[in-house]
Amino acid sequence: MTNLFDEPAIVMFRQAESTRACDKPTMATKPEILRARIQERLDAVGLNANAASVAAGLDRTTLGNFLRNADPTKGMNSKSLSALSRVLQCSTAYLLGETDITGNPTSATPENSGNVSAGNGKLSPAILESFPVYGTTAAGAFRPVMEDTDQTPLSFISGTRHQRFRRFKHFALIVEGDSMNLSGISHGDTIVCVDWVEVGMAEVSGLVVVVERTLNAGQLREWSVKEIEVLEDQILFHPRSTNQTHKPIVIMRDHSTDNGMEVRIMGLVVKVEKNLFPL
DSSP, X not given: OEEGGGSTTOGGGOOOOOOOSOOSBOOSSOHHHHHHHHHHHHHHHTOOHHHHHHHTTSOTTHHHHHHHXXXXXXXXXXXXXXXXXXXXXXXXXXXXXXXXXXXXXXOOOTTTTTOOBOSSSSBXXXXXXXXXXXXXXXXXXXXXXXXXXXXXXXXXXXXXXXXXXXXXXXXXXXXXXXXXXXXXXXXXXXXXXXXXXXXXXXXOTTOEEEEEEEETTTTEEEEEEEEEEEOSSEEEEEOOOSOTTOOOEEEETTSXXXXXXXXXXXXXXXXXXXXXXXX
């Protein structure tokens, strides 16, 4: 199974390298400076506090609690700050107010890149469980929505939760067609996704997602896998294919198109299970 969040192209989600042996609170600076700079970087990278916490391998509520907490000694230590600096694409020194240059965070080491702290410095165990398979993704194929069976899984697959997103709902879809074959997602593969709304992440260029388009007041639906590109006034969802008949989905910042079509992101693709002998 391919883990999309171990790819070098998505460096903002890499697990931080533990560069300090101490877990004592990092509060040598004024807490208001630290909070202000964290919020500044959250705005700059387009993440909310919950999403940044998850991406840094922290408990989902850690950063939000820290930003609201009047007690600066709670919730933020040297390890968590180091991890957070990588997600916020700046140096720890910048967050602490020791420099006005954002700097570049050090890349995580390979041995750390696939693991997540459970909040106490220990790794969470991987537990095999079943994920629901809700259907197929097929670019350009609009199909009637069956309200009675829409939330009923077609089947289940066994797997482990993605460590960085282990708290959120996981589900799977079967890929039809070649719209993402240049990204290593081929016909017959199974993609494992996490619920986009639960993760609370902002759109970031380079993420691979499942996009839902609906027509006729929601009576027809298409699910397709696309790669995000964020521009100033619009968001594009690109196919990555050798087949040039596939075209990007373009929406304006209000997430609507001008032809009555509704567009939403339903899942973040985190793993791909290859099918070497598709039907």
